[in-house]
Every structure is written in structure tokens, then in C-alpha cells.
Amino acid sequence: MNLMNNEEEQREKLYKLLGDLPDKNRPISSYLISREKKNGYWLEKLLLDINGLEEVPAYFLVPEKSYRNCGKIPAILFNHSHGGRYQVGKDELIEGAACMSKPPYAESLTKEGYAVLAIDAWNFGERSGRTEMELFKEMLWKGQVLWGLMVYDSIRAIDYLVSRPEIDNKRLGTIGMSMGSTMSWWLAALDVRIKVCIDICCLSDFRTMINNRTLDQHGIYYYVPGLLKEFDTGTINSLIAPRPHLGLAGNLDFLTPPEGLDKIDNSLKKIYKDKGSPDCWKLIRYNVGHRETSSMRVEVLNFIRKWI
Numbered sequence: 001m002n003l004m005n006n007e008e009e010q011r012e013k014l015y016k017l018l019g020d021l022p023d024k025n026r027p028i029s030s031y032l033i034s035r036e037k038k039n040g041y042w043l044e045k046l047l048l049d050i051n052g053l054e055e056v057p058a059y060f061l062v063p064e065k066s067y068r069n070c071g072k073i074p075a076i077l078f079n080h081s082h083g084g085r086y087q088v089g090k091d092e093l094i095e096g097a098a099c100m101s102k103p104p105y106a107e108s109l110t111k112e113g114y115a116v117l118a119i120d121a122w123n124f125g126e127r128s129g130r131t132e133m134e135l136f137k138e139m140l141w142k143g144q145v146l147w148g149l150m151v152y153d154s155i156r157a158i159d160y161l162v163s164r165p166e167i168d169n170k171r172l173g174t175i176g177m178s179m180g181s182t183m184s185w186w187l188a189a190l191d192v193r194i195k196v197c198i199d200i201c202c203l204s205d206f207r208t209m210i211n212n213r214t215l216d217q218h219g220i221y222y223y224v225p226g227l228l229k230e231f232d233t234g235t236i237n238s239l240i241a242p243r244p245h246l247g248l249a250g251n252l253d254f255l256t257p258p259e260g261l262d263k264i265d266n267s268l269k270k271i272y273k274d275k276g277s278p279d280c281w282k283l284i285r286y287n288v289g290h291r292e293t294s295s296m297r298v299e300v301l302n303f304i305r306k307w308i
Helices: 003-016 091-095 105-111 132-141 146-163 179-190 206-212 233-238 258-274 294-307
Strands: 029-037 041-049 056-063 073-079 115-119 167-177 196-200 245-250 281-286
Touching: 003 179, 041 105, 041 146, 056 091, 056 105, 056 146, 073 105, 073 146, 073 179, 091 105, 091 115, 105 115, 105 294, 115 146, 132 146, 146 167, 146 179, 167 179, 167 294, 179 196, 179 233, 196 294, 206 258, 233 258, 245 258, 245 294, 258 281, 281 294
Parallel strands: 073 115, 073 167, 167 196, 196 245, 245 281
Antiparallel strands: 029 041, 041 056, 056 115
């Protein structure tokens, strides 16, 4: 069995742990609610039918200079954070957050010439209203996993992106902070269409969290039944290699204990080296807590410019 076939088997095995999910091939439809010009970009507000269970509100941004241009442009799927801010969701892309550097990513990414898509994850933004625990319990009864349906929606969001005529399907990236960071590396591990992955402040080693008794620092959404029987953080992230992957972390961040970061970094350095792409994995650590600094933002933009 060659390495590529083995990796595909691992992806399939990981995907099957995500509970009962809708058909990955079901048709997608979209409804345009509005279109408006913002600071350097055009903003489309959309409703996406991507899972057949409930509509998914989304923002799609196109740089002003690329709007109505026939050329293909690269795109980024932006994954919003958690932080208990259930009412915010995809608005984080437009408005930013207290724990994130300025300006908001809507401005940073479109200024660089990238289209951007962001969706409301289950129970966030326009999809909020239930408690996270209520939703998790209901799904558990139905054989579903909350994180699984979140990941499914993100994969289908990529399906929507590649259906857009203005998007260069070979130049796709994903980025996020906190919960959005976790979504970035899960998504990139499962979907090889993602060419560049950037995670900010949530590359957490599962077993280190158990040893340090920090599991309660994450919401219930984070937990996938049976995951540790087959996978850990390092093995999931190994499925991204050799594609470019940037991790940014705070040494004082309670969600990413330093010893866990050491473990992941050492593992991925070896994997990327063995695959002949040592420069494609980069973990940069700062003596800060759970926040994106201005220095991190510079690294993010430089990494995207280099690899997309």
C-alpha cells in the first residue's frame, strides 16, 4: 500500500468518527440577501443550503479591485472563534475581536487580494439560540456529533467556494483563531483542496490536556467520541503534510500547554522533513496568552503571500 492510499484511509477513518452526517454529495444552493460596498471590498450576505438540516448564513467578500473582474482570484475560508460569544459568529470576520489584532481579517485579507468566505457555525451568529450543551445532547441522541456537523459544514463551504466562477480552486487557504484554529487544522487534514492552513492559538495536544486536567477549558463542542482510540492532535495534523501549515501559539495560553506544543512541533518537523518539505511547517511561539498579536498578524500575511 502506498503512502497516499494510507493517508486517504486515515482521512476516511477520521471522518467516520464525526457521527451521522448528511450526504457529502448533496446539491448546494445559495440565496443572495444583499450586496454592499465596504472598506476596500464588496460584501455579499448569503444563505447557503449546504446540509439539508438548517440554512447556513454566510459572508462572501471580494476585493474591490477584483469585483466584476473576469480573472480568477485565490480565496480563504475564515473560521470564527468561540469565546462564549454565541451571538457573534461570522461577524468576527468583519468586526474583529478583543483577542485579535487589528484591522479585522476582512480588511487584511481583501487588501491582499483574497476573496473570503465565512459561515456561522452551528449555534453561533444567526444560528444561535440554544445552549451548546442542549444542542450537543440532542445530537448525541440522534447519533450525531456537534463537532462533526461543524466540520461537515466547513467542508461544504469549500464546495460552495469552488463553485464560484471568480475563485481559483487551486489557491485555497483556511485560517482561524481559537475554535477557528481547531477548525482550520481539522478541515485541512480532511480536505486536500486546502493548500495552506493557518491556525492561531489552539493547537492543543489532547493527551497533554488530559494530563494537565484542562479539558474543561474547551466547550463540549470540541469532543468527538472515540477519537483517542485512533488519533491524537499530531496524527490529525500529519494529514496536512506536506502542504504549508503555519501554527501561532502563546506560551502562556492555557489552551496550548508548552509541553503539548513541543510534542506536536517535534512530530510535525520530522514528518515534513521526511516528505521533503521542511519549510512548509512552521510553529512560532510568543510569550503571550490566548491572543493574536500584531507580530502574529505579520507572520500570517507573509505566510499567505508566500504559499498561496
